[in-house]
Amino acid sequence: MLQILIYGAVISSIYALLAVGFTLVFGVARILNLAHGAFYALGAYGVYTLTANVHLPLWLAAIVAVVLVGLLGVLIERVLVRPLRRSMLAVLLITLAVALMIEQVLLLAFGSEARNVPSLVDVTYHLLGVDISGQRLFALAGGIVVLAGLWSFLQFTRLGSAILAVSQDAEAAQYMGIPSDRMYSIVMGMSAGMAAAAGVLVAPFQSVIPSMGLLPLVKAFVIVVVGGLGSIAGSVVGALLLGFSETIIAFKISIEWSQIVSVAAVLVTLVLRPAGFFGKRAAF
Amino acid sequence: MTGDRIDWIGALGALALLVVIPLIFGSSYIIGVMTVALCYGMWAASWDFMSGLTGRENFGHSLFIGAGAYTAGFLDVNFGLSPWWSLMAAPLVAVLFGILMGFPTLRLRGPYFALAMLSGSAVMQNLTIIFSVYTGGQDGLNGLTPLLDSTLAQYYLTLGFLAASGVLLRLIANSPWGLILRAIRGDEATCQAAGINVNFYKIASLMISAAVAGLGGALYAHYQLQVGPDLFTVVLSINIIIMVYVGGIGSIYGPIGGALLLNVLTETLRGLSEYRLWVYTLVLVVILFFLPQGAIAPLWRRIRRVLP
Numbered sequence: 110m111l112q113i114l115i116y117g118a119v120i121s122s123i124y125a126l127l128a129v130g131f132t133l134v135f136g137v138a139r140i141l142n143l144a145h146g147a148f149y150a151l152g153a154y155g156v157y158t159l160t161a162n163v164h165l166p167l168w169l170a171a172i173v174a175v176v177l178v179g180l181l182g183v184l185i186e187r188v189l190v191r192p193l194r195r196s197m198l199a200v201l202l203i204t205l206a207v208a209l210m211i212e213q214v215l216l217l218a219f220g221s222e223a224r225n226v227p228s229l230v231d232v233t234y235h236l237l238g239v240d241i242s243g244q245r246l247f248a249l250a251g252g253i254v255v256l257a258g259l260w261s262f263l264q265f266t267r268l269g270s271a272i273l274a275v276s277q278d279a280e281a282a283q284y285m286g287i288p289s290d291r292m293y294s295i296v297m298g299m300s301a302g303m304a305a306a307a308g309v310l311v312a313p314f315q316s317v318i319p320s321m322g323l324l325p326l327v328k329a330f331v332i333v334v335v336g337g338l339g340s341i342a343g344s345v346v347g348a349l350l351l352g353f354s355e356t357i358i359a360f361k362i363s364i365e366w367s368q369i370v371s372v373a374a375v376l377v378t379l380v381l382r383p384a385g386f387f388g389k390r391a392a393f
Numbered sequence: 394m395t396g397d398r399i400d401w402i403g404a405l406g407a408l409a410l411l412v413v414i415p416l417i418f419g420s421s422y423i424i425g426v427m428t429v430a431l432c433y434g435m436w437a438a439s440w441d442f443m444s445g446l447t448g449r450e451n452f453g454h455s456l457f458i459g460a461g462a463y464t465a466g467f468l469d470v471n472f473g474l475s476p477w478w479s480l481m482a483a484p485l486v487a488v489l490f491g492i493l494m495g496f497p498t499l500r501l502r503g504p505y506f507a508l509a510m511l512s513g514s515a516v517m518q519n520l521t522i523i524f525s526v527y528t529g530g531q532d533g534l535n536g537l538t539p540l541l542d543s544t545l546a547q548y549y550l551t552l553g554f555l556a557a558s559g560v561l562l563r564l565i566a567n568s569p570w571g572l573i574l575r576a577i578r579g580d581e582a583t584c585q586a587a588g589i590n591v592n593f594y595k596i597a598s599l600m601i602s603a604a605v606a607g608l609g610g611a612l613y614a615h616y617q618l619q620v621g622p623d624l625f626t627v628v629l630s631i632n633i634i635i636m637v638y639v640g641g642i643g644s645i646y647g648p649i650g651g652a653l654l655l656n657v658l659t660e661t662l663r664g665l666s667e668y669r670l671w672v673y674t675l676v677l678v679v680i681l682f683f684l685p686q687g688a689i690a691p692l693w694r695r696i697r698r699v700l701p
Contacts, residue, residue, distance in 0.1 A: 141504055193681060198450055203681050209674045334508055369519040375512040379505060380497040
């Protein structure tokens with residue numbers, strides 16, 4: 110029981126990290142970013158290559174990887190996404206192309222075999238009768254810290270307010286002198302950085318392979334739909350729901366059924382309440 | 394009316410080319426590649442009929458393809474029925490899935506419909522793996538009977554079905570029916586206000602689209618002699634969307650050309666092995682940036698303008 114609670118919390122925090130970044134880009138810039146999972150994979154590979162090839166200390170490698178992926182996100186928004194913003198399908202396809210390209214680069218550079226990333230915290234704790242590795246607890250803490258940081262950034266800074274203003278009404282914000290285009294870039298960078306952070310945090314206990322981004326992308330999709338596209342609070346709630354229900358089903362029934370829960374959740378949500386639990390904008 | 398005649402002549406020319414190709418390059422390898430390409434053509438055309446005309450992007454088209462293919466697989470492997478039965482049953486089952494998915498999801502707009510269809514196909518993919526006792530799990534169902542003995546005959550059969558469904562879809566798209574579908578893409582609320590039963594048209598178009606996709610799935614299954622859960626994947630749906638985009642959305646004949654082109658392209662690039670996907674991605678990026686209307690349908694329109 111306690112095991113379910115702790116594992117569920119760890120998974121939920123990673124899911125939340127992924128889904129909040131995903132929903133932020135949609136809520137502010139109206140971009141459904143299919144490259145989100147690729148950013149996650151890049152984070153994990155970034156920390157791997159920076160420690161194994163560049164020989165940076167692990168903590169520094171983690172930070173550098175997150176920042177670099179964030180900058181890449183800004184670049185992709187500027188160069189590839191912005192010219193195509195008019196059409197939703199074109200944006201979906203261009204982010205898909207980016208995702209394919211990143212996966213191919215990783216495959217050519219590192220091959221298809223799994224890489225090992227050392228743990229930031231290399232101890233196993235014995236917590237309330239459950240053995241749990243320090244890295245998992247660190248991932249839980251890291252997820253909470255980043256999310257709290259994002260929340261206070263959006264609530265208490267001028268830039269954060271500007272981003273929220275654009276998410277409410279981009280045109281009106283533009284009239285108030287907020288450069289919407291620049292906000293889109295910033296948000297894309299932040300979202301990419303958060304996906305990379307999730308990748309960095311799970312790299313030590315996940316197999317780091319070029320195609321590792323696909324499943325997290327699907328999970329982020331699911332959470333965001335259940336929570337409401339564009340709603341940050343909804344994503345956190347959705348992540349908790351999915352994280353715990355998956356863990357419970359994986360422990361009690363089987364891993365296969367835990368996979369189907371997520372997609373079934375999407376279908377049910379879309380049929381009953383398409384805007385999601387917290388989504389403001391109507392979906393139909 | 395002369396424009397119409399040029400279209401028919403163009404279509405006949407393309408058909409003649411497809412009839413002649415296997416006679417010139419007689420190798421069974423090329424015939425195989427082309428047969429698969431024809432199946433993709435049916436899938437792309439059916440995607441375009443629903444999504445291209447009504448503007449509801451369907452990211453789970455593989456749901457109908459897989460449904461058709463697995464119907465063929467079940468009837469053949471588990472019940473031992475003649476493969477011709479599956480050609481009739483597969484579209485029906487696919488239409489059933491279309492109704493099942495259509496009623497709850499078609500009122501959704503923009504990304505929501507795309508996501509609903511995507512998750513529908515993902516559910517089916519997972520179900521085939523969970524109920525592996527009946528579906529064969531990851532390995533799928535093997536040992537289907539081919540429709541016809543020679544691969545060449547099978548190729549011509551597939552070509553016949555592609556041509557028939559392509560012409561049918563194009564005729565519907567150009568009829569008042571298709572006009573209503575296009576109007577729904579433009580402004581659904583106005584259509585409703587004008588007394589058009591929008592839901593009926595959307596679900597009917599999804600059913601037609603599903604039927605053709607399911608038929609294509611059955612043909613594919615009886616060519617590959619194997620069906621697997623990869624027929625339900627999102628990757629397949631997205632591949633089809635890319636083909637439609639390359640061909641030119643909303644034209645029916647463009648997507649068929651796009652499907653043939655990209656299938657042949659990926660096969661010829663097989664020698665590049667690891668860099669193959671690069672070329673594919675690059676084609677996509679170039680098309681997105683420089684040819685937002687696609688390549689094949691606009692090209693044909695330009696040729697037609699030059700012709701007398």
